Amino acid sequence: MQELNFPKFSFRFKNNENKVSIFDEIRKKFIVLQPEEWVRQHCVQYLIQHKNYPKSLINVEKELKINGLTKRYDIVVFNSDGSIHLIVECKSYKVKINQTTFDQIARYNLALNASYLMVTNGINHYYCVMDVENKRYDFLKDIPAYK
Template sequence: MQKLNFPTYSFRFKNSENKVSIFDVIRKKFVILQPEEWVRQHCVHYLIEVKKYPISLINVEKELKVNDLKKRYDIVVFNTDGSIHLIVECKAPKIIIKQDTFDQIARYNLVLNATYLMVTNGINHYYCNMDFDAEQYHFLKDIPEYTK
């Protein structure tokens, strides 16, 4: 798999029926290693190891309803009160992040009301802080580290 713009992490891999799987520490299972999954797993480890978010507050690949449509988010980080701190949208490295990617995560956030948004293709990372009063987001250099 391609080298990404994240620190280097050690992953567990498994090969079965000529398919490589990677262990997801959040879902506690092996998942097929696709380019987007490679980015998602790096991002999960970044949130845990660099940003110090507890594993117990991170959720991966869950379904949500947006305007009666079933969608799946990549990563959500909760606050201890159950509200949502961060939504992460992961794309494969070959996908160029454009306005439609931000529109997608903004639509998800109409339902989830996260304080922060992150969009990454593993090469380029974009971070935003939501301003709900003005109904807009502001770009940041990074997302904050976990604080209790």
């Protein structure tokens, strides 16, 4: 797999029927290793190991309904009160991040009302804080660490 613009992490892998899988600490199971999953697992470890977010507040690959359509978010980090702190949209390192990617996470946030957004393809990372009053997001250098 492609080297990503994240710190180095150690992962558990297994090979089954010529498919490599990576262990997801949040879902507690092996997931077939695709380029987007490689990015997602690095991002999860970044949140846990570098931003100190508790595993218990992280959710991965869950469905949500937006305008009657079923969508799946990549990563959501909750606050201890159950509100949503952060939504992360992960793309394959082969995918260029563009306005469509930001539109996607903004649509998700209409339903989820997160304080922060992160978009990453493993190479480029974009961080935003929501300005709810003015219905926009402002870019940040990084997301805040867990308090």
